[in-house]
Amino acid sequence: MNQLHSIMAYFCIHYPHKSELSKARLTKLVYLADWFSALLNKHKATNINWVFNHYGPYVDDVSNLAQRDENFSIVPEKTVYGGDKYVISYSGDDVDSALSDQEKAILNAIIEKTESMYFNDFIDYVYSTYPISSNERYTNLDLVALANRYKEEKKKPATSSS
């Protein structure tokens, strides 16, 4: 069982609003897990190489794994205006033992921070993270390097400009 599998399963089990766990939301939750893990643990939680495009931080790894793994199911639904939405759910074994306490603490904090957000607020939250909002943004997001740069910038004393 790889880390991406465990993290996706953990979100599916513990996220309180299961019907909101669309492919897009779950992907961005995994991005947040990777980013905050890079900040706190100096390494990402998964091996995903994140790309920033019109859809924000996006990769197909999450939906590909959900399609491949029989413990996940992807249910196609229609949004209010008839748009396509794919809700991901998990029916396999518990994954608590596959994650460290620190990893679970990060995932729990992400759930707590974002569970009350409507999708647009959630996207704003994702876009407000340093890899997206920093002075220079690259299409390929090297989260560990960006975490180091974020810490360096925070160490620098604030300078005033006129």
Place this chain on the structure above:
Amino acid sequence: MGKQKFGFSGESSVLNKLSNSLGQWWYIFFAAAGSAVISISASFAGTYCFSEKWKVFKASTDKLDSLFDLIANPWLFIVLGSISILYGGKGTFTDLDNLNSKNIKLEKENLNVNSLKKRINSISEDSVSLQNQLSSLHTQLVTTWLKSCFRNLNLTTNERVTIYYHVDNHFYVLARHSQNPVFSVIHRQKFSVNHGVISIAWGHRECIDIEGCPLYNKDPDSYKKYMKDTYGYPESSIDDLAMKSCQFIAVAIVEADNPVGVIVFESNKNDKFKLQKISQIKRYCSDYQSYMVNFVAGGVKYDKSARVAANASTEEDFLSIFIKGVKK
């Protein structure tokens, strides 16, 4: 005008609160008072003898006084207490019944709120998805325009053209085109406003550099030094650039005398752009200025990331949870 405590113009709410409290406790008061009256009256009822009081009444000369003595007996108070309990009990029951109905109604409404929340989230997903599609379509539109621009100006696989828009002291790539697919890939999307060709064109309306820059292939060190000295690029980052351009024509996109973006033509050859080509490109930019202004306006409008980036304390906020103590 004198201030009044009570009356129509009075500001005191003490009596209102008092009457509200009295109203709320009304039925409970009657039920409790009835019980108290029955308890007290019952303790006297055992010793009260009606026939004796009747005899006293008949023998009495002051009938009115004796009548009161006859009527005001413990049994009468027991009856009044019972009526009070019944009145208070019925009122309390009705009150609880009303509260229960209200509770059921609120629970039903709460279910509706959850369903509404679900709908709002669904609509919100639609909205974000449509914004993403709009942004993507807008980029496609601008890229198509850049393709026609590329053809009209007879540019080759050694050149590329990019449009940047400006938001909050940063430049963002709106669209890029080159006939060479290696050069058209966008690696970096957001740039600081304080260095590079874009920055000079932004500040001075144009930046034309067709002679000074050495060819990277022939002399990489001189190229790096030139780029560092002229445009402030760190030498270490130059090797990673997909296109080592040495001719630049950058023109500001101006709306009502305010620069809103920049269009940059660049070539990795040192003999592509000559005076005639420069004037052709500048004329083209001038002719299509209003188009580019619209493209830039769309870019700013549809790029959510450029608008959200301004206020970011997300990391500090998140990390503070872990400074306080690891969450279990």
